[in-house]
Amino acid sequence: MGKRKGGNNEDNNDKKRSKGEREEDSPGMFTCGEEGCDFESKWKCAVKRHKAAIHDIDVTYYLCSVDGCDFKAKTASTLKTHRAAIHDIDVTYYLCSVDGCVFKAKQASSLKTHKAFVHDVDVTYYLCRVDGCEYKAKKASSLKRHKASVHGIHVV
Numbered sequence: 001m002g003k004r005k006g007g008n009n010e011d012n013n014d015k016k017r018s019k020g021e022r023e024e025d026s027p028g029m030f031t032c033g034e035e036g037c038d039f040e041s042k043w044k045c046a047v048k049r050h051k052a053a054i055h056d057i058d059v060t061y062y063l064c065s066v067d068g069c070d071f072k073a074k075t076a077s078t079l080k081t082h083r084a085a086i087h088d089i090d091v092t093y094y095l096c097s098v099d100g101c102v103f104k105a106k107q108a109s110s111l112k113t114h115k116a117f118v119h120d121v122d123v124t125y126y127l128c129r130v131d132g133c134e135y136k137a138k139k140a141s142s143l144k145r146h147k148a149s150v151h152g153i154h155v156v
Helices: 044-055 076-087 108-119 140-151
Strands: none
Touching: none
């Protein structure tokens, strides 16, 4: 675990510093301590999560229980997402509320996209601002492509 910087030890300046501790900046912060890593947080648990996610240190893996599946995740929520998306286990479906439509999605954002593109519900339009052009798109990438191909404007 990272070491806590700062503290009220009077001999703090005289003791040898552990890897990852810094002398003057950010008193009271926990540091990662891995070579070349500057991550720090005021919460010890955040450093632990960081080390597991970034450096694979003290990782607790969550294993998929489906026969033949070798998937493992560093968080329970990632495993839950995997089980729903890949194995249809514990899925919460989001159903389209438009009359006669039987569309269902595993993610709320997918349902929102469906309603916008298929039913024109809650659409955010991206408008071309070139004088005289009335083009509008439902996706920013479509507007970008339009500007490049029609107006010769290349947006990064």
